[in-house]
Amino acid sequence: MVSLDRAVVARLKLKKKTFEVLVDPEKAYSIKEGTEISMNDVLAVEEVFEDASKGKRASESDILREFATTDVMEIAKRIIREGEIQLTTEQRRKMVEEKRRLVIDTIARNAINPQTGTPHPPLRIELAMKEAKVHIDPSKSVDELVSRTIKAIRPILPIRIEEREVAVKIPNIYSNRVYELQKRYNVVREEWQPDGSYIAIFRIPAGIKDEFFEFLNKITHGEAETRILR
Numbered sequence: 001m002v003s004l005d006r007a008v009v010a011r012l013k014l015k016k017k018t019f020e021v022l023v024d025p026e027k028a029y030s031i032k033e034g035t036e037i038s039m040n041d042v043l044a045v046e047e048v049f050e051d052a053s054k055g056k057r058a059s060e061s062d063i064l065r066e067f068a069t070t071d072v073m074e075i076a077k078r079i080i081r082e083g084e085i086q087l088t089t090e091q092r093r094k095m096v097e098e099k100r101r102l103v104i105d106t107i108a109r110n111a112i113n114p115q116t117g118t119p120h121p122p123l124r125i126e127l128a129m130k131e132a133k134v135h136i137d138p139s140k141s142v143d144e145l146v147s148r149t150i151k152a153i154r155p156i157l158p159i160r161i162e163e164r165e166v167a168v169k170i171p172n173i174y175s176n177r178v179y180e181l182q183k184r185y186n187v188v189r190e191e192w193q194p195d196g197s198y199i200a201i202f203r204i205p206a207g208i209k210d211e212f213f214e215f216l217n218k219i220t221h222g223e224a225e226t227r228i229l230r
Contacts, residue, residue: 011085029095048072114158119208166212
């Protein structure tokens with residue numbers, strides 16, 4: 001359970017009734033984004049309130065009528081997903097900044113300048129976001145924020161999300177390092193050869209093409225064969 005000192009209110013209004021639970025703010029936002037987290041790690045108390053600040057519990061009849069269950073964990077999950085999470089000013093500032101960094105990093109890894117075929121440095125993306133006055137809503141998912149941000153900064157920066165497909169052949173002497181590559185990057189197709197060598201096609205964001213080749217060269221001491229397919 002979460003400490004009450006750390007907990008904030010998650011609130012859902014249904015018709016004329018309000019239902020509240022006390023939750024960990026960061027974990028609650030993770031659930032809102034679709035992450036599966038044990039509700040034992042999210043809730044401060046196993047109670048559904050009508051007014052948490054006054055300690056006023058919601059009536060069982062109201063709970064049953066609106067949620068068709070008295071399972072606090074299930075009710076809390078719905079309140080978090082569909083309702084609002086009340087953050088302090090400092091909590092909101094911290095979460096906005098964390099989301100901003102994630103958005104910048106995601107764009108830097110996945111987008112390129114279509115005029116040059118090269119990725120935009122994070123600082124350039126950050127400056128374009130400031131110029132475009134991009135608003136970061138911590139309740140929105142990173143994917144949604146990235147999509148909105150790219151649309152906002154496109155008049156300022158030439159930018160396009162793009163992927164590359166790279167064919168790779170790794171000699172059998174380095175076959176024990178293949179798992180590291182599979183774990184880090186998206187494999188489209190793969191095949192082990194009779195001689196123990198490994199052949200695969202990887203699909204990677206264009207913005208991390210150089211990082212991919214650097215890692216591949218590191219684990220194979222530059223002996224891997226590669227070809228960019230598209």
